[in-house]
C-alpha cells in the first residue's frame with residue numbers, strides 16, 4: 188500500500204503517496220488543514236518531497252505554502268492550474284509526465300472539465316486519484332469558471348479507457364463509499380455510463 192486517504196474539512200480528501208523503502212512521500216491536495224496529512228507523513232517517518240495539486244481550488248491548495256515552508260517540498264501542478272494557484276508552483280507538469288517518489292511512479296493524466304487544467308494521478312498503475320474530475324458515482328461540477336462539460340466528457344472518456352483494476356480515489360467524499368474499483372464505476376457511475384455529450388448534459 189503506497190497510498191493513504193485522509194478526510195479533511197467537511198468532505199474533502201487529501202492523500203499521502205509514499206515509498207516504504209526510501210521513506211519519500213508526496214501529499215496530494217492539502218486543503219483545509221494540511222497538518223492532518225502532514226501528521227500521517229511524520230507518523231510514518233517519511234520525508235515530504237512533493238505537494239501535488241489536482242487543481243487550483245482553495246479546498247485543494249490552501250495549505251500548500253505552510254507545508255512547503257515546514258518541509259521544503261516542491262509544489263507540483265499542471266501549467267494551466269499553476270497560474271491560478273496563489274503560492275508559487277515549483278514544477279509544472281503535462282499529460283504523460285511521471286513523477287518518481289522513491290520507488291513509486293506517479294503518472295500525470297490531464298483531465299480538465301471541472302477546471303481548465305485539472306489533473307488525475309495514476310499511482311503505481313494501481314490507484315487513480317481523480318481530484319474533482321470524478322467522484323464515486325458522479326463527476327465534478329462544470330459550471331464554475333474554467334469548467335466545461337464538453338471538455339469534461341472527453342476527460343471522462345479518457346478515464347473510461349483506463350484499466351478496470353485501478354482503484355478510484357476522488358477529491359471529495361460524495362459517494363456511498365470512499366473509493367471504488369474503476370471497473371465497478373464504469374458499470375454504475377452515471378457520468379461514465381453516458382455515451383454522448385448530450386447524455387451527460389441531461390444528468
Ligand SMILES: [Fe+2]
Pocket residue numbers: 242244301319327
Ligand atoms: Fe474543485
